[in-house]
Every structure is written in structure tokens, then in C-alpha cells.
Ligand SMILES: [Zn+2]
């Protein structure tokens with residue numbers, strides 16, 4: 001049952017965790033303000049599902065073009 005972050009490979013504590021929409025892996029995401037948790041991904045608003053979606057750093061870098069751009073552009077298809 002031990003879950004590890006798909007980005008950094010370290011153990012997840014079960015609370016500050018999100019699941020990547022693209023690869024399905026779980027990664028570190030700090031939910032509590034002031035939590036001493038590193039973030040191994042980010043979230044973005046998905047207009048079609050009207051909800052928050054999450055993307056890990058691995059997918060973020062593989063989907064991105066390397067430049068700073070809105071994650072929303074990843075899901076335009
Ligand atoms: Zn991590």
C-alpha cells in the first residue's frame with residue numbers, strides 16, 4: 001500500500017497528494033497552507049469538466065514546450 005511520488009520517488013503521506021490527470025501517477029501536492037511539503041506538480045482549471053485537474057512535473061515538462069505557458073494549453077485538442 002506504500003505509495004510513492006511518481007515524480008521524486010519519495011513516499012506520500014496520504015494527505016498532501018494529487019493524482020496526475022495525464023499519467024495517473026500520484027505526486028506531492030501541498031494542500032494545507034504552511035504545510036512543509038514540496039510540490040511535485042501543479043493544478044489547473046479544466047473548463048470542460050468544470051473542475052480542477054492536476055498534472056505532475058514529469059508530464060508538465062514533457063507536454064510543455066519548455067517555455068512558461070498556461071497549463072490550459074495542454075488540454076486543448
Ligand atoms: Zn514528490
Ligand SMILES: [Zn+2]
Nearest residue numbers: 020023056059
Ligand atoms: Zn503525470
